[in-house]
Amino acid sequence: MFRSLRTRLLITYLLVSALVLAIVGIALLFFLLTNPEAQRLAYSRIEIAMNALTVRDMRSLLSGPAAALETTLQRFDQASGVRVLILTPRGSILADSRPEAELPDEDRLMEIASSPEATQDAFRDQENLRWLYSSKPIANGHTLVVAVPSPVLRTLLTYSDELLLKPLTQAGIVALVISFVFAWLISRWVASPLQSVSRAAKAVAAGDYSTRPEPAGPNEVESLAISFNEMVQRVQSSQVAQRDFVANVSHELKTPLTSIQGFAQAILDGTADDPEAQRHAAGVIFNESDRLRRLVEDLLDLAKLDTGQVAFERKPIDLTALLDSVVEKLSLPASEKGVRIENHIPSLPTLIGDGDRLAQVFTNLVDNAVKHSPEGGAVALRGEQRAGIILVHVDDQGAGIPDAELSRIFERFYQLDKARSGGKGRGVGLGLAISREIVQAHDGRLKARSEIGKGSRFTVELPIARPDDETLMQPLSRG
Incomplete structure (x- = not known):
């Protein structure tokens, strides 16, 4: 029935608001029950009733029939809401405005009747209900007792209706209406962006990658929309790729x-x-x-x-010796093209990695540099050490790579314009893509920069092995 998020949020906010109002109301009633002011109000009602009764001619009432006396007291009870008892000097009940109500025990009645002065106190009847009372001696040794139940919830509801319950009820209704409006706005603020993401997800599932939800709502929902848009962009790029x-x-x-x-x-x-x-x-x-x-x-x-199925070895690598081997292997083919390879690699620190795979990277870079260098040109290898990394540069004297192509040379199957290589030795455009994957698997980076008419530089950055390196037996991480 309540399947939509907006409806659930709306109901939740309303229930929370109603719960808060209920807690506040209960707390207020508890305060009234425990507040001495409630008891003082009860005694004030007793005193008003006591004064109203004492001005009557109690002597004439007592001299009349008992039935008439009790009827008079019952009418007074109905008008004022207080219980009135008249005790004989021996503590027995002469008249009671509520004859059906329970009485205190005889000892307590005798104690009240024997008091020579007016008193204020409380007694409990035989049902353990507590009564607040005032007593006062009247004619012929009789005692007038005016009592009300000790303030309890029912009493407060009865006598505080006009002053408390109606304003509270009205305020509660207004609060619920305001809460409903705010709950609706908040639920709409939260649910609408989620519904937008849901619609976009359905569109993507149907093959439409043009739908993008607008980032809106709370931070978490906005972040979800942004992440969703990024995901769709990547999926779309992946589909195109x-x-x-x-x-x-x-x-x-x-x-x-x-x-x-x-x-x-x-x-x-x-x-x-x-x-x-x-x-x-x-x-x-x-x-x-x-x-x-x-x-x-x-x-x-x-x-x-x-x-991640390539099993990279992790062994110490003498990078200087590895690069010497690459230069030696490619020097003869390069000389046949009229290109010389200059090895300016100094003594470099030890690396941890797969020597054969790194040799594949440098062989590809040097071979590409030879292919793209003009006859009589040179390919230079240089190395340096910086803050925990080794940099190996492969420089050629080719025609250079335009900026528009430089950003794409690591894409799979991307091939440079034939003019750069003279139309010879055309590959399939996978060598640089594979080289970059291998370098990244060694926690390194492969970068390129070029200047038209002067040549290009490819740089491999690799981390230096630490003396306490504990990664020798661990698989290489993928960047």
Whole structure:
């Protein structure tokens, strides 16, 4: 019945308001019950009744019939709301305005009747109900007793109706109405943004990523809307990246497969009929197959890195020796292009990580630098140490990378304009993406900066191993 959040909030606020009003009312009644002023008010009523009775000709009343006396007292009781008793000198009841009411015990009645002076006190009847009373000797040794029940809730409700209950009731109704208005506004303030998020979530589930809830309401609800918008933005970006990824993979697979199919067909149908043409066709098929193999390996590497399935070793690494090995391996291919590799790496502190994976990163960076450097140019490796980290720079003298492309070079399948590499050695655009994942897995960073016409610098930042490093047996964290 009350499934909506707004209705539940509204009912909750109203119940809380009603509970507070009830507590205040009970506290007020308790105050009145325990306040001496209530007892003083009761004695004032007794005194007023006592004075009204004593001015009457009690002598004539006492000399008349007992039935007439009791009738007179009952009428007075109905008019004033006080109980009136007349005691004989021996403490027995001569007349009682409430004959059906319980009496105190005989000893107490005798004590009251024997008092020679007016008194104010209290007695308990045989039902243990407490009565406040005033007594006063009257004619012929008789005693007049005027009594009221000790102030209790029923008494207060009876005699405070006009002065207390009606104003309290009116104030309570007004308070509930005001509480209802404020509760409705607050529930709307809280529930409306949540309903907006709910509608946006349904839209996203249906494939519409354009709906965004407006951040509003309490801080927590506003934070939820902001987080939801960020999540939708990331999901949308992920969807776009996934579509681009599928399109790029399809393109990268289609190109070599088309070449393989074409040259294989040439061999089969006899178009490549001389040995030289057949060798050329076989060479193209071999190169394109090798390219497919590297593409599949890179895709598998990325998939494993994304899912955390790559088992990185954690061993001490002599980074200087590792970089020397990379330079030695790539020096011959670089010299064939007319590019020299300059190794300016100093002696560097020990690192903790996977040496083979880091060698893969630096090999990719140096190989890219060689490909993008002009004939006669140089690729320089430099290293430095700063506040707990090692920085390795790979500098080339290529054409440089425009700012618009520099921000995208680590995207998967992104390839620079062919003019930068002369249209040669085109890869599939996964090397830098894989390198960045590997570096981040070592709690490091891979950055790039470039200047058109002067070249580019790729920098790898890696943390230095501490002498008391306890991470040797732990898996590498992912950044």
